[in-house]
Amino acid sequence: MSKMAAVVESGEDAFKQLFKFYKRRKPPPDFSDVIDFSEHRCTGKVVPLKLNPSAVCDAAAYRVGLHPARDWRAYGLQGYPGFVFISNPFRKGSQPFWIRQCLKTYPQKPNVCNLDMHMSLCDTQDIWQRSVHSLSSPSLPRRQEKSLLERLRWVTLGYHYNWDTKLYSAEHHTPFPSDLETLSQQIALGCGFSDFEPQAGILNYYRSDSSLGIHVDESELDHSRPLLSFCFGQSAVFLLGGTQRQDPPTAMYMHSGDVMVMSGQSRLLYHAVPRILPAPPALLSPELQNLPASTPPEQQQQQQQAPPSELEPVSEQDWAVCLRYIQSSRINVTVRQVLGAGQSFPQR
Numbered sequence: 001m002s003k004m005a006a007v008v009e010s011g012e013d014a015f016k017q018l019f020k021f022y023k024r025r026k027p028p029p030d031f032s033d034v035i036d037f038s039e040h041r042c043t044g045k046v047v048p049l050k051l052n053p054s055a056v057c058d059a060a061a062y063r064v065g066l067h068p069a070r071d072w073r074a075y076g077l078q079g080y081p082g083f084v085f086i087s088n089p090f091r092k093g094s095q096p097f098w099i100r101q102c103l104k105t106y107p108q109k110p111n112v113c114n115l116d117m118h119m120s121l122c123d124t125q126d127i128w129q130r131s132v133h134s135l136s137s138p139s140l141p142r143r144q145e146k147s148l149l150e151r152l153r154w155v156t157l158g159y160h161y162n163w164d165t166k167l168y169s170a171e172h173h174t175p176f177p178s179d180l181e182t183l184s185q186q187i188a189l190g191c192g193f194s195d196f197e198p199q200a201g202i203l204n205y206y207r208s209d210s211s212l213g214i215h216v217d218e219s220e221l222d223h224s225r226p227l228l229s230f231c232f233g234q235s236a237v238f239l240l241g242g243t244q245r246q247d248p249p250t251a252m253y254m255h256s257g258d259v260m261v262m263s264g265q266s267r268l269l270y271h272a273v274p275r276i277l278p279a280p281p282a283l284l285s286p287e288l289q290n291l292p293a294s295t296p297p298e299q300q301q302q303q304q305q306a307p308p309s310e311l312e313p314v315s316e317q318d319w320a321v322c323l324r325y326i327q328s329s330r331i332n333v334t335v336r337q338v339l340g341a342g343q344s345f346p347q348r
């Protein structure tokens with residue numbers, strides 16, 4: 001019997017126990033039951049999934065940094081209909097753009113972040129500018145205070161999720177970023193959702209000792225729409241459970257660039273992130289090759305031959321800050337449709 005099986009059999013609440021098992025530091029847990037989709041092996045519960053590549057135009061995918069949809073490696077899990085795992089569909093050199101958006105652009109106003117809860121508008125006006133100095137100077141002595149970027153835990157986009165009431169509202173809304181909207185729609189199209197409307201986003205920023213507790217995302221009013229999840233930076237163990245909080249979960253790794261779709265019968269499953277893990281170098285380093293604005297002439301020529309991309313180049317200075325951040329942190333972006341077609345918020 002594996003160590004994990006012994007743990008599960010010892011009590012009723014299998015999810016809680018496995019969460020604690022993977023969160024444990026000393027002694028470190030046995031990770032051998034964690035599914036790794038990057039190994040491209042369809043063993044155990046893992047099944048290859050046929051997506052709908054003809055629904056995604058190659059040029060549209062290219063513009064947001066994705067490979068053509070026919071090259072996406074998609075997997076499902078037996079017992080989890082509607083769950084789709086796409087193993088890093090991003091082209092090399094495109095993750096830096098999305099990482100920079102998550103760290104420099106999306107935390108800006110009018111978006112909302114955890115720092116707004118206890119700081120003045122003026123102090124959270126430019127999180128990036130106020131953090132770059134300490135994050136780009138590796139030789140600085142040990143700092144007393146963490147930079148704002150290091151204290152960033154979440155950002156909300158579009159209909160802003162209210163963490164206290166667990167509700168969205170018509171009143172608390174700002175425009176959803178159009179680049180993230182386009183990226184999400186390409187992924188949704190490939191998964192057979194032609195009318196997905198990204199209306200709310202939650203960005204979670206994890207340090208190496210962070211975790212995310214067991215929960216279901218049920219605040220959206222239309223559960224027939226998929227929930228999309230994008231990962232960047234360090235890896236994580238993700239636990240996908242059942243419709244009951246105590247149902248035993250399946251553990252899987254999420255690496256940088258991986259995309260997960262929870263739809264259909266898997267849209268309302270319990271899930272959690274018990275652990276952040278160092279990314280295997282082979283999975284992260286090649287993905288983080290930035291193609292900066294000042295690319296050498298021969299490479300520029302190669303880029304000119306490629307179709308136009310909406311991804312604005314990331315400057316070397318910005319990338320140095322992102323790289324330093326991402327070397328010890330993970331960013332997760334979930335994109336949600338809150339309202340169905342023609343639906344509105346109930347009157348309160």
Ligand SMILES: O=C(O)CCC(=O)C(=O)O
Nearest residue numbers: 202204217238273332334
């Ligand atoms: O970080 C993750 O992979 C999961 C995030 C999540 O479940 C959420 O934001 O609701």
Ligand SMILES: [Mn+2]
Nearest residue numbers: 215216217271
């Ligand atoms: Mn969630």
